[in-house]
Structures are given as C-alpha cells and as structure tokens.
Amino acid sequence: MAADRPTGKTLAGGAYERIRGAIQDGRLRPGDRLRFADLQALCAMSVTPVREALARLTAEGFTVLDDHRGFSVAPLSLSELRDITANRKLCEGEALRLSIEKGDGQWEARLVAAHHLLARVPQGRDDMPSVIRDDWDERHAAFHQALISACGSPILLDTCLRLFGHAGRYRRVSVSLSGMRRDAEAEHRQLVELALARDGAGAVAALHAHYQGTADALEAFFDGRDA
Amino acid sequence: MAADRPTGKTLAGGAYERIRGAIQDGRLRPGDRLRFADLQALCAMSVTPVREALARLTAEGFTVLDDHRGFSVAPLSLSELRDITANRKLCEGEALRLSIEKGDGQWEARLVAAHHLLARVPQGRDDMPSVIRDDWDERHAAFHQALISACGSPILLDTCLRLFGHAGRYRRVSVSLSGMRRDAEAEHRQLVELALARDGAGAVAALHAHYQGTADALEAFFDGRDA
DNA sequence: ATGGCATGGATTTTCGAAAATCGTTGACAC
DNA sequence: GTGTCAACGATTTTCGAAAATCCATGCCAT
Numbered sequence: 001m002a003a004d005r006p007t008g009k010t011l012a013g014g015a016y017e018r019i020r021g022a023i024q025d026g027r028l029r030p031g032d033r034l035r036f037a038d039l040q041a042l043c044a045m046s047v048t049p050v051r052e053a054l055a056r057l058t059a060e061g062f063t064v065l066d067d068h069r070g071f072s073v074a075p076l077s078l079s080e081l082r083d084i085t086a087n088r089k090l091c092e093g094e095a096l097r098l099s100i101e102k103g104d105g106q107w108e109a110r111l112v113a114a115h116h117l118l119a120r121v122p123q124g125r126d127d128m129p130s131v132i133r134d135d136w137d138e139r140h141a142a143f144h145q146a147l148i149s150a151c152g153s154p155i156l157l158d159t160c161l162r163l164f165g166h167a168g169r170y171r172r173v174s175v176s177l178s179g180m181r182r183d184a185e186a187e188h189r190q191l192v193e194l195a196l197a198r199d200g201a202g203a204v205a206a207l208h209a210h211y212q213g214t215a216d217a218l219e220a221f222f223d224g225r226d227a
Numbered sequence: 228m229a230a231d232r233p234t235g236k237t238l239a240g241g242a243y244e245r246i247r248g249a250i251q252d253g254r255l256r257p258g259d260r261l262r263f264a265d266l267q268a269l270c271a272m273s274v275t276p277v278r279e280a281l282a283r284l285t286a287e288g289f290t291v292l293d294d295h296r297g298f299s300v301a302p303l304s305l306s307e308l309r310d311i312t313a314n315r316k317l318c319e320g321e322a323l324r325l326s327i328e329k330g331d332g333q334w335e336a337r338l339v340a341a342h343h344l345l346a347r348v349p350q351g352r353d354d355m356p357s358v359i360r361d362d363w364d365e366r367h368a369a370f371h372q373a374l375i376s377a378c379g380s381p382i383l384l385d386t387c388l389r390l391f392g393h394a395g396r397y398r399r400v401s402v403s404l405s406g407m408r409r410d411a412e413a414e415h416r417q418l419v420e421l422a423l424a425r426d427g428a429g430a431v432a433a434l435h436a437h438y439q440g441t442a443d444a445l446e447a448f449f450d451g452r453d454a
Numbered sequence: 455a456t457g458g459c460a461t462g463g464a465t466t467t468t469c470g471a472a473a474a475t476c477g478t479t480g481a482c483a484c
Numbered sequence: 485g486t487g488t489c490a491a492c493g494a495t496t497t498t499c500g501a502a503a504a505t506c507c508a509t510g511c512c513a514t
Contacts, residue, residue, distance in 0.1 A: 009294035010467070012282075036496070046469045048275065051497085052282045055239075059286030061385075067236035068475050070496060083382045090321055090383075155310045156317075158288075159386060236475095237497070263466070273499045278467085295505050297466060 012049035016056050023062055034071040078222040081170050085215040092160045093204045095148035100200045103150035114146035115192045174218040239276035243283050250289055251395055261298040305449040308397050312442040319387045320431045322375035327427045330377035341373035342419045401445040
C-alpha cells in the first residue's frame with residue numbers, strides 16, 4: 001500500500017520493491033509461478049525491468065529460477081524455518097554481542113527511540129487483529145536493526161538483514177493463522193534493558209530465546225505439511 | 228580461459244560467469260567502470276543478458292550500481308578485508324564445528340578426496356609462480372567447501388560460499404604482489420587431521436588461525452593505501 | 455573573473471517484437 | 485494398450501533501436 005508512484009529512481013527498482021512486497025505480505029504465495037505477463041500487468045511496465053527485479057530477488061533467495069521454465073516464489077518449508085532460526089541465532093547473536101561491546105551513546109539513543117516507536121503501535125489491525133499492521137512491521141524491523149546497528153560489521157549487518165527478511169515471510173503466515181505471539185512486547189523490552197545494562201551474555205541468551213519462541217510458535221502451523 | 232561456448236543454459240548465465248571470472252582474476256579491477264558497450268564486446272551478446280548478469284553480481288556485492296550512472300566493480304578496502312575475515316571466522320568456524328559434530332563417513336571421504344586433489348597440484352604456475360593456477364584455485368575452493376559440507380545448513384553454506392568468493396578477490400591481488408603464502412599446505416593438512424580426529428575446538432582454532440594468517444599477509448599490501 | 459543556464463554527447467534504461475526453448479497434445483506404429 | 489515421435493502452443497529469453505537521464509562543455513550575464 002506504499003508504492004503507486006515509480007518508487008525509486010529506476011523502474012526496475014520499483015518493480016523489485018513491489019514484487020518483493022507482494023511476496024512478503026503473501027499476495028504472491030510460496031510456489032506460485034511468476035509469469036511475465038502477470039508481473040507486467042502488476043507493475044505497469046515492460047518485460048526488461050521486471051526481469052532485472054526477478055534477477056535480484058533470485059540472488060537474494062526470495063524467488064527461484066528454472067532455466068527456460070521461468071521464475072517462481074521460493075517455497076516455505078519447516079526445514080528452512082529451522083535453518084533460518086539457527087542462522088539468526090548465530091549471526092544476530094554475534095552482532096548483538098558486538099554492539100553491546102562497542103556501542104556508544106548514539107547507539108543507546110537509537111535503540112531506545114526505536115523501541116519507543118515500536119511499543120506505541122499495536123501489533124494487529126483494529127479491524128482484523130490477525131493481520132499485522134504495516135507500520136508495526138516497519139518499526140519491528142527498525143527495532144531489530146537498531147539493536148545490532150553498532151556491531152561495526154557491514155557484512156554481518158547485511159547478513160542479518162537478509163535473514164530478517166526471510167523470517168518475515170514465515171512470521172506473517174504464522175500470525176495470520178495462529179494469532180499473535182503474546183509476549184513479544186515483554187521480550188523486546190527485556191532486550192533493551194539487558195542491552196543498556198551491557199549484559200552481553202544475557203542479551204544474547206534473551207535474543208536466542210526470542211527467536212526460538214517465534215520458531216516454536218510457527219512449527220505448529222507447519223506440522224503435518226511441508227516437504 | 229574456460230568459457231568460450233555459451234557456458235550454461237542461458238546467455239545471461241554465461242555472462243554472469245564470464246564477468247564474475249574477469250572480476251575475480253583481476254582483468255576487471257576494483258573501481259573500474261563497467262560500460263555496456265565493453266561488456267557486450269567481451270560477452271558477444273546484446274545488452275539484456277549483460278544487464279541481468281550485472282544485476283545478480285550487484286546483489287552479491289561484486290559490483291555496485293549508481294542509478295542512471297551505471298555499474299562498476301566493487302572497490303577493495305582494508306576495512307572490508309577485516310570485515311570479511313571476521314565473518315569467515317564466525318560463519319565458517321561454526322559450519323566446521325557442525326560438520327565435525329554431524330559429519331559421517333561420506334563427509335570424511337569427500338574431505339580426504341578434496342585434500343588429495345588440492346595437495347597434488349602446485350599453487351603457482353610454472354612459468355609465472357606469482358600467478359595462482361586456475362586448477363589450484365578451483366580445488367582450493369572445493370576443499371574449503373568439503374570441509375564444511377556436512378554442517379546441515381544450506382543457508383550457512385551459502386553465506387560461507389559468498390564470503391569465500393569475496394575473499395578470493397583479495398587473495399589474488401595479494402598473491403600477485405607479495406608472493407605465495409608459504410605454509411598454506413601445512414595448514415590445510417592440519418585441518419584435515421583435526422577434522423578427522425573430531426577435534427572440533429582445535430579445528431575451529433586452526434581455521435581461525437588460517438584465515439587470520441591470510442589476512443595478515445594481505446594487510447601488508449594494503450598498508451598505506453585504502454580508504 | 456565568476457556563477458548560472460542552456461546545449462550536446464555519451465551512457466544507461468526501457469520498450470516491443472523476434473527468436474529460442476520447453477511441456478504437451480495427438481497421431482501413429484507395434 | 486503402450487510407447488515413440490512430431491508438431492503445436494505457451495512462455496521465456498534475447499535482440500536492436502528508441503526514450504530517458506546524466507555529465508560536461510561552452511555561452512552569456514553579472
């Protein structure tokens with residue numbers, strides 16, 4: 001709901017954002033075949049920028065490409081969810097540890113500010129409580145980004161950002177079917193407190209528990225299905 | 228020297244491999260502007276597949292894109308080298324630990340085989356000892372891949388592969404100017420022994436030392452330059 | 455001399471159609 | 485009834501040129 005104008009600087013960039021948005025919020029579902037005709041209609045442009053957008057999305061793992069058979073939305077699976085969770089524990093855990101070790105007052109300020117914004121908006125919509133609000137999602141991402149923003153490693157930050165994006169696909173599917181997680185707020189607040197107290201080990205443990213809790217909540221949904 | 232025919236299945240795939248190869252072995256140098264006219268000549272194809280290849284390379288960090296100003300080869304810097312090294316320690320270290328913990332006989336066989344192939348070929352060319360042989364480079368990559376191939380995490384493997392590719396750019400630049408590393412062979416053999424002995428902690432420590440040694444050898448070259 | 459502005463050239467970005475490829479359907483032989 | 489093969493339709497992939505954009509040069513006014 002945030003991209004009607006040719007968003008960025010180039011059409012291809014706009015197509016990238018639009019298609020990625022459609023994948024992340026479920027309008028395009030896992031396994032769906034992506035025909036160029038449909039995507040051209042969705043993005044109101046020719047085939048070239050759409051193809052570039054799909055190339056980028058494929059490199060990031062949101063879509064897959066079978067040569068000469070076209071693109072499709074990357075499937076979701078229980079095994080990938082577990083894999084993502086394990087990698088988030090490893091990478092974001094280390095990034096958090098580094099941030100606590102090296103973060104300065106600016107970092108603390110960013111963290112407190114991001115948490116304040118996140119805590120001020122409800123997770124679900126008023127009319128449809130089982131659908132995540134767009135602004136909550138943005139602020140949630142910004143919060144986790146702020147948490148690790150002082151780690152000093154652009155590459156690690158990039159890895160974490162990529163993992164966060166992939167986890168987002170699972171988060172939304174789960175929430176739409178099994179309801180919100182009840183204690184996310186408390187866990188976020190606890191993370192801030194531990195970080196400000198410079199309790200590296202405790203904060204990393206809390207982060208691990210946070211992700212594992214999210215993953216556990218999702219496992220129920222995938223139970224039975226999956227490949 | 229390994230791609231005259233339209234390598235893969237699609238032209239774009241061939242362009243990707245060719246341009247990436249040119250970047251990794253230094254024919255295209257960091258900061259070089261990538262004009263479509265030149266690339267079309269290099270790849271012998273039209274603009275569309277070249278553009279798709281550049282989109283993929285950009286998503287993987289080998290090239291950068293300024294909107295409407297074109298693509299260029301991603302620059303090399305001392306800070307990025309340190310960042311890559313730290314991330315390799317973290318990710319490949321964990322992947323190695325997991326492989327040692329979970330690897331079976333098949334993994335051991337792959338590892339021994341890969342090491343055997345690597346040890347059988349000299350690092351530098353006979354005519355130009357300061358240039359890495361293409362086959363050594365391939366086998367070196369295969370060895371490190373085999374080392375962590377039993378970690379059970381496709382995402383972690385992908386991260387490691389990406390990091391290895393980036394580190395390769397630094398490795399070649401360094402070797403071409405300051406000569407080979409003298410003890411790489413011994414370190415590789417030691418890694419195999421520790422892995423087969425299932426000494427997780429020792430193997431990870433050896434891997435860290437291996438990467439740090441490589442990085443230290445490179446720092447000398449970058450000393451003075453860099454941004 | 456200096457700053458702003460229009461003009462030109464070089465390059466990227468996009469388009470719409472042609473060429474190539476894959477899966478499938480249907481006919482035909484065994 | 486079963487298996488093989490050829491032709492078709494749908495779709496991707498590629499092409500070559502047009503449109504859009506940016507950077508630099510030179511001109512004019514101050």
